[in-house]
Amino acid sequence: MSYKSLDKPKPKIKYRKGLWSPYEDERLRNYILQHGHGCWSTVPINAGLQRNGKSCRLRWINYLRPGIKRGTFSPEEEDTIITLHNALGNKWSQIARQLPGRTDNEIKNYWHSYLKKRVAKTQKLEPLPKTQFTNSTMQEVIESPVNSNATNSSFESFAKEEGSSMDVTPSSSNNGQSLLPKVFFAEWFSLSNMYNNNGQEDYQVTNHISKNINLTYNLDNLDLEEYLTQGDTYNEGSYSNIELLTEGENVVFDSAFKIEDQTSDTTLSDLFCVNEISNNFFMENNVIY
DNA sequence: AAAGGCTCCAACCGCATTGGC
C-alpha cells in the first residue's frame, strides 16, 4: 500500500463561473443581510452557492451592496473622475472613494468606454496641465482620515479648485454650517475602518473618527429616535465630535452602522447613523453594511 | 434579414498586500 495515497491533494471544487442568476443574487443578498459577510471564503458555503468567495465578494461590492448607485454618471461625477484621474492615474479604488455609490469597477469601465475618449478629444483642443493639485495637497486629500486639519483645509482648497458644485464655505444660506461633501464623509466612515475581520466594531477607529470629524452636530432633520431600539438613549448635542451631515432636507450617509464607543471619554452609545438612498433608510437586524 | 464589427459592462485573473499563526 502506498502512503502517497494518504496525502492526496484536496479535491478541486468546481465553482460556477459567469453571470450571476437572480436566484444566486437572492441567496447571497439574504445571507449577507442576515449574517454579514465575515470571512468571504465561507460565505458561498454558508449561503449554499457554488461560487468562490472572491466571486461573492465582487458580486456584493459591485452589484448587491446597498447604496450602489446605478445608471448614468452626472456631469459632476464625470468632472470628478477626470480631475482625479488626471492627478492620480488609474487608482480606481481611490477615485471611487470620492464618488459614493460608485464602484471602482464601474468607474474603470466608464473611463475606458467613454471618458478616456472625451478627455483625449478635449486635450487635442486645449491640453490640460498634467496635475491640477500639488502633490502634497492631493496626498492630504487621499489621506484625509488621518489628519483632521489637513482634511478640512485640503478639502476646501480642493473644492475651490473644483468649482461651485463642491463649495464648502459656510454661508448665511446654510446657517454657517460647513457643507462638507458626502464624499469625504463616506470615506471617513468606510466600513473597512469600522469593523475588523470578524465583523466586530473597531473601537479604536471610533476614537479615530471622533478625532477627525470636527463639525456641527445637528439632528434637526432626522428623527433619530425612530432608529434607536427600545432602551437606547442619546442626547442630542452631546456627541460633540460627531456630525450628521445634512444636505438640504436629507441626512446623507453612505453606510449604515452603529457606533458604540465604550473606551473614550466622550459618550457615544448606540447612535445609529443611517443611510438614505431614495428616501429609504436602510438598516436591518443591526447588521452593518 | 443576416453577418460582421463595435461597445459596454460584468466578471475573471493574477499580482500585491495584509494579517494571523
Next chain:
DNA sequence: GGCCAATGCGGTTGGAGCCTT
C-alpha cells in the same frame, strides 16, 4: 522571519446587445 490564507486592486476578457453594411 517565514509561510499561508484572505483580501484588495487593476488589467483583461467574454459575451450580450446594438449598429452598420
